[in-house]
Amino acid sequence: MPSLRALAYLGWRAVVAHPLKRAFRQPGTGLERFSAAYVSEGLVPTRTEDRAVGEAASACIACGLCEAGCDLARASPEVRALGLHAAFRLYSRSATELPLARDALAACAACAGCDALCPTGVPISRVVAHLHAAAGRAPRARAPGGRPAPQVVPA
Amino acid sequence: MAYDVVVIGGGVNGTGVARDCAMRGLRVLLLEKTDFGVGASGNSSGMIHGGIRYMLTDRKVTALACRDSGYIQRIAPHLLFRIPFLMPFVSRGEEATLRERAEWYGAEVYVGTYDLFQPLKRGKPSARLSPDELYALEPGLRPGLRGAVTLDEWGIDAFRLCVLNALDARARGADVRTWTEAREILREGGRVRGVRWRDALTGEEGEALAPVVFNAGGAWSPALARRSGVPVPMRPGKGVHLTLDRRLSNYGVICAAVDGRQIFVMPHESESIVGTTDDDYYGDPDDLEATNDEVEYLLEGAASLVPDVRRARITRAWCGLRTTIYAYGPNEDALSREHQLHDGAAHGAAGLLSIVGGKLASYRAQSEEATDRILELLGRPPVPCRTHEEPLPGGDEVPDPEALAREWPVAAPVAARLVYRHGSRAREVLRLVKEDPRLGLVLCRDEAILAAEVVFCVRHELVRRLQDLRRRCRVGLGACAGVDCARIAAQLAGRELGWDADRIRAELGDLLDQGWRERRAIADGAQLAQEELLRGATGLFEVPG
């Protein structure tokens, strides 16, 4: 049950406090304020072409057949351990964590040897190239995943 | 064994109370019938929100909720992630009516007022967006929307929140038993004197004596209470969520379902979730599956604003049972989300305290209140609560994934998932890789689960069955449904826990059964191909001799 007191307070906010706040205390447009708050944390808007690539990557069933044509020879052992299909499953799933895969995606030699290997029709080299470009473009988030920045709690 | 308090239920209330009681020096036994968080807690929307709805009744409650959200960030910073929500303005006609404009202004004022509390939980201020601004942020929304207001909230891995509370309780001296059911509450002369329990895996039975029993059994409480002759009134409601395989957007969108109920599509870790339904549930709490009509209800509502949901890959449909406070009359949405502590004294069970209702976001405050009551029942002097001050395991620091990747043999995207699940304890996982490079094997491409992480969880996180790893480190939960990870995880867990070949096979079958229950209502598109691949690969191991 809404209380009268609470409603009266909200009424005061609506009539007096909020118009004043809008007039004097809010710099920039709504979009500018929103972006200032979130883009620095990596919470960037999704572009239509990113979403299309995400949809294409969604067809990956982690069968690993693409790896028969790609041993990621240029990658570090840690990236090789992830394999090529990590591009469709791990790296591409979250725009906030994509920048962390920048080095992994850079290991692609763009030989397109993988393209005829996907049973479910993921356009492999196109997706990898797009992710690589997107990872390079994305701002490096100080706190990936939109998490609070690292902090130490006093004991 | 004699205790001060036996806590029944390993959800967030049970583990939270166990931790608080242990911190305040009580001898605690925690009994969980299956595993941590399997009921309402882990299957909730996984949000630590600040109680925006209470601004209509008492904004002190909102302030308390926001402060508690801040506390949870302080004790488990690694588990939380920010979710900006867009609340689009929908107009029925060509032109927005005066009334609609007034409602939108009202929404703007309302979230603007909530902004006053946001600093308590490190939230960001709201913004009102014009239609153009809204589509710039989320081009996939259906055309014709009139703008939006935004709202800042936090998400959390609720399974791990329960696990970490239980682990911390154990580290502070509590005895914690999973897969151990409280069969009966023992009474004598109008007082409880303990609990009779049974270990579901070994068949071992026993009695644990304690002057206070805290019942946080959730939807399973009524059955236990019936066996013990103490009523615990509650109105269980089934809530279904869908998981999409990736972050459709970094922003959540609030939508209206066909019946006008509020539902949402929101990013959650690396996935998106669509939720939720709320329907009275009279069935068996152990036998819960999402149905076709619940899935379609959610999809229709979500697609009304985010049409791309129809093309997204749905990986799971999962459900939990809310335990709302009993009331006859109101429909499900109108039920209070408050919590109540029932004292069994009126029913000849003094010393039995049952919790009904409540919210994930307020678990810590609820646990504090319950622990205060427990001390009272025990006749102990009050001891101050410190659950908001001391970090949960791994919560003392959030290492930077890229720094970890430079220091340890791990790729940065893997380090990020590891930090998310384990916080500062990610280093302990990586130490295993350094000692045994074989454990650097990546078991799962979806969730970046290292073999070392499975070994770490089995050794240190109270894993008794393979399916527990679904909740510890998301084994078998990703879109690949276990193609990559299930068999090897079973082998690793089996080696650590000394399982024989038959037990390993049975545990693997059980893990796959759990996944199938969550997928059969949504088997479509790529997920159906995934199912075929998974069945083909695992079917080989399940042939009769």
Add this chain to the structure above:
Amino acid sequence: MTATTPEGLQADVLVVGGGMAGAIAALAARAAGARVVVARRSPGATALSSGAISVAPHRPAHPDEPLFARRGPLDAARAVAATSPDHPYARLGLDALDDALAFAARELGGLLAPALERPRVLATAFGSAVSAALCQRSMEAGDLLAVRGPLAVAGLAGHLAFDAGLVAAGLARFAARGGPRAHAVAVDLPAVVAPAAKPYDLARALEAPGAAEELGEALRGVLPGGAGAALLPPVLGLDPAARVPERVAAAAGLPVAETLSDVPSVPGLRLQRALDDRLREAGVVIVTAAVAAGWAAPGEAVDAGGTPVRASAWVLATGRFVGGGVARRGTLFEPALRLPVQAAEGREAGVHLAARPAASLTVRDRRAPQPLLSAGLRVDAGLRPLDERGRQVHACLFAAGAVIGGHEQATDGTGLGVAILTGWLAGRAAAAAAR
């Protein structure tokens, strides 16, 4: 030979799909004298299979039944047909099964071990054992009925996916039923087996000169006395020409075999590559592209990755959900030709059920047959797809393999057997129809 004209490729038979069913259909049509084009998008379910060819599972009459009592593939297939009326074995009859299997064994003679009267009893990487009608040469020595002396299950240190102790413990259950005693041993080979290496990496590493020999020598060092054979993880080379098992065996001084595989499957990919090689050898033209048939019919030109292909008869061997021969987006459909897909629910089966919700076409018991997962085309006894009313769609259109409904590899273990039987029949029928 297949004619390449300015208008594209001219052939008698176009096979869409290049897995086991498509390849056998193409080879059978070729053997019947037809000019054949195979259009296939990518490797599919065959490359993801265990690597051995099971025709039908063996269901023991009682738990202690001796292994040597196992019946041959024809008997096992008859047992399947008797209990599943919708299964292709039941609908097509099994008269041609022996000929089809013999044909496959001949065509893949370089890869497969010779067929026996009895089934091979082969170990999986999880310590269970399955019956297979045919197996690769790399698996032959691991046939539980053929091992003379104890079986040494050898794990490679660094390859966590294969737990030798678990496999040995699993196989020990068969010792009382006529199988060998099994012991686990560990081979440490840091130069070849990188920590956390994946199966394809290991298979490639073992193909390198000297690597297989090194493995063999290391193996000899840890073998228990009197061992009859050694069982290794399924990573013994991707290319049969690299002769990895033979080289390991020569250096180790005893027969060596690999287990069956799950996904990703080195033996499965090896099988797929052997099919590809055999197709090329036989003079079949392979076009690596998806076929956009639209509403065309056999005899008309279809587009395969920009190349028009005109053939008098078509064989649809596009697989099921993994291969993309059948798909579901709200409702089940067949993407290439929009043929009606049949599903089954309970005892009822039919095209009208294809639009039922997923939960209505599945049952709660995961191990039980799932109508949704066995959905596919309906065919007549001549393997011609049928429309909604049960009439054949086109006299020169045939189907083979998993695109045909009524069976599911995971629950009935008949996947490759159906592929070979239907591929052989469809290939011959298409060649005959094209004339």
